[in-house]
Amino acid sequence: FGLSPATFGVRAPTTALSAKVGLFYSTTTGNTETCGNHIAEAISGAGLSADELTDIADGDDFGSYDSIIAGAPTWHTGADSERSGTSWDSWLYDELPNLDLKGKKVAIFGCGDQQGYGDNYCDAAGELYDQFKAAGCEIVGMTSTEGYLHADSKAEVGGKFVGMMFDEDNQDDMSEERAKTWVAQLKGEGIF
């Protein structure tokens, strides 16, 4: 009668089981949360799914995830470690080493100020990279540094950012699009 299967609540068959994806952040003034929300919206906009955006301080049962998307701001300029100034600092050193996350895919995003802190842009994202990698995780979602004006960043490895870097201080109008582009990339890299 011209009614599509959707009319009856029948789902189209899926070709692959979808992964359980955790989406974690931390923040001091809300910018990393804003970017995390852009990512969450891009995920649902693309017809994909992840768990609700959650502060890493409230995270739990990490072993149940197939993949983790993790975002941090940078506040401790020039510090060797604990650069986010948030709950990540204790999580990365006190919790992560006690978890078995070997082989899980991890995608990292950062939030920083490339003009005000151009020698240390998004350094904390580089720390997430180091710690998750040391825990045996597979890091995906590396991006080009093109279009950014920073001089130096510990979030750069081999000429690429270790994930998607946002800048709510100088380039907030680009954040939504960056989130969309990155989520499409993550889909291609098997995060979902």
Ligand SMILES: Cc1cc2nc3c(=O)[nH]c(=O)nc-3n(C[C@H](O)[C@H](O)[C@H](O)COP(=O)(O)O)c2cc1C
């Ligand atoms: C005291 C202070 C130190 C900061 N240090 C850095 C830094 O080293 N690198 C950087 O990229 N941004 C730095 N920032 C900028 C913040 O990371 C940026 O504003 C970010 O959006 C804050 O995110 P949040 O609101 O999620 O905490 C600093 C800001 C302040 C106020």
